[in-house]
Amino acid sequence: MSLLQSYRLRLRRKRYRLRSLRKGRELRSVVNRTKAIRPNDLLLFSTLRNERVRLPFFLDYYRSKGVGHFLFIDNGSEDGSAAYLGEQPDISLWSTQGSYKASRFGVDWLNRLQARYGHGHWTLVVDPDEFFIYPFCDTRPIQALTDWLDSCGQRSFSAMLLDLYPKGPLDAEPYIEGQDPLEIVHWFDSGNYTISRNHLYNNLWIQGGPRARAFFPDTPKAAPSLNKIPLVKWHRRYAYVQSTHMLLPRGLNKVYEGHGGEMTSGALLHTKFLNTLVEKAEEELERGQHYADSREYRAYHDHLQNGTVLWNRWSEKYINWRQLEILGLMSKGNWA
Numbered sequence: 001m002s003l004l005q006s007y008r009l010r011l012r013r014k015r016y017r018l019r020s021l022r023k024g025r026e027l028r029s030v031v032n033r034t035k036a037i038r039p040n041d042l043l044l045f046s047t048l049r050n051e052r053v054r055l056p057f058f059l060d061y062y063r064s065k066g067v068g069h070f071l072f073i074d075n076g077s078e079d080g081s082a083a084y085l086g087e088q089p090d091i092s093l094w095s096t097q098g099s100y101k102a103s104r105f106g107v108d109w110l111n112r113l114q115a116r117y118g119h120g121h122w123t124l125v126v127d128p129d130e131f132f133i134y135p136f137c138d139t140r141p142i143q144a145l146t147d148w149l150d151s152c153g154q155r156s157f158s159a160m161l162l163d164l165y166p167k168g169p170l171d172a173e174p175y176i177e178g179q180d181p182l183e184i185v186h187w188f189d190s191g192n193y194t195i196s197r198n199h200l201y202n203n204l205w206i207q208g209g210p211r212a213r214a215f216f217p218d219t220p221k222a223a224p225s226l227n228k229i230p231l232v233k234w235h236r237r238y239a240y241v242q243s244t245h246m247l248l249p250r251g252l253n254k255v256y257e258g259h260g261g262e263m264t265s266g267a268l269l270h271t272k273f274l275n276t277l278v279e280k281a282e283e284e285l286e287r288g289q290h291y292a293d294s295r296e297y298r299a300y301h302d303h304l305q306n307g308t309v310l311w312n313r314w315s316e317k318y319i320n321w322r323q324l325e326i327l328g329l330m331s332k333g334n335w336a
Contacts, residue, residue: 005200013248016111016239019104024112026098027073031086034069034117041068042142044124045113047106048072050283051128052079053276056178058128059088065132066141067124071117073109075100092117107240118234122146125230125244126268129181132159132230133321134266135332142231148335149233156247157231158255159266160329161224163209164188164318165273165310174275181271182318189213190316190327193226203227203246203253210273210310215300228268229255264333267324278304 037043044067051058059070070091074082075098085093096109103109114123124142126132134145134157149157164185166173173184193208204227212223228244232252239248246253257263277300316327324330 009200009248009250012241013237013239016108016241016248017115017237020108020111020115020239023098023103023108024116026096026103027094027109027112028096030074030082030093030095031091033089033092034071036090037069037117037121039120040143041121042066042124042146043068043118043121044070044126045110045118046070046072046126046128047075047100047110048077048081048128049075049100050077050079050081050280052077052081052084053175053177054128054181055081055084057180058131059091061131062124063090065137066143071113073106073113075106105243107243111239114234114238115236119236121234122149123232123234125232125240129271130161130230131182131269131271132266133269133324133330134159135264135321135325135330135335137266137321145335146231146233155233156229156252156255157264157266158204158227158229159231159268160206161226161228161268161270162188162324162329163211163226163270163273163310165210165315167311167315169307169309170273170277170304171275181274182269185271185273186318187311187315188318189314190329191314194220198246198253200250201241201246201248201253202250203229204256205245214308214310229253230268231266262331262333264335265330267321267330269318273310 044062072085072091072093074093074095082093082095085091100106110125124132164182165187166185167187175181175184189209192213193206196205198205206226207220207223209226212220216223225245229247229252230244232238238252241248255263255265321330325332
């Protein structure tokens, strides 16, 4: 990278940090329990809207993995999400009626809270339909992973977004509050992925899976990106650029081995494809607050109206993280 490009990226990072300060004024504190955060706590940050039915299992899952405190931004929920979160003793909650789109799809809000409360902590940024798995997650908490990353001097950790889906129509089995969504959506594509490298930000760009083949068959380059860096040892000078796909400084995006071998990595089990998606797609189309004029939700709406089924004879049934390592979708690297 040239000195000029490096300088421009530093200016861009400074601009994103200034944006987060300005956009942070849109956040209203509902319940602030951050004084209870301990120095070594793992912190989870998330932005949501109308996800009440998902929250009980989501919270139980991440508590069991060792999250010490949750910091949520509620963007105008109307289903009781905010009231439910406000009752939880390990949660701090902010609300906003601000534009999700104008905050760079929530990134500015999250950058602000992470700068204020995440400095010096390992922070995990996930949506309520994402479940972080990593090597040995069946026997070790996330702190075991972050302790090892600290010992290696590694500040960030990647996790490919893996779309899970049911065998039949999405609305065939209703999701019940408190239920493990993997009881319904436990199939995935084991192949059908493309990987390229973004030379400016030094991150990988992954696309494919069921969303590319079912919702964007004619324009696969328009399919959602699946590369994520959700776990970071945060510093107040860091900034997410686009969702959790990439960060600045760009060294945080070097979460892959460029000269042979494999770096340790995880996956985010993406449970979007429940019966709740049909109503969600209609709501988000009406709001028009998502990327590229809500292109993704428009594709969901159009195809789901026609009864699209994501399962096919090449679908693989999810078992555990070791299965994903065998398939090359994540790796334990040299962590033993």
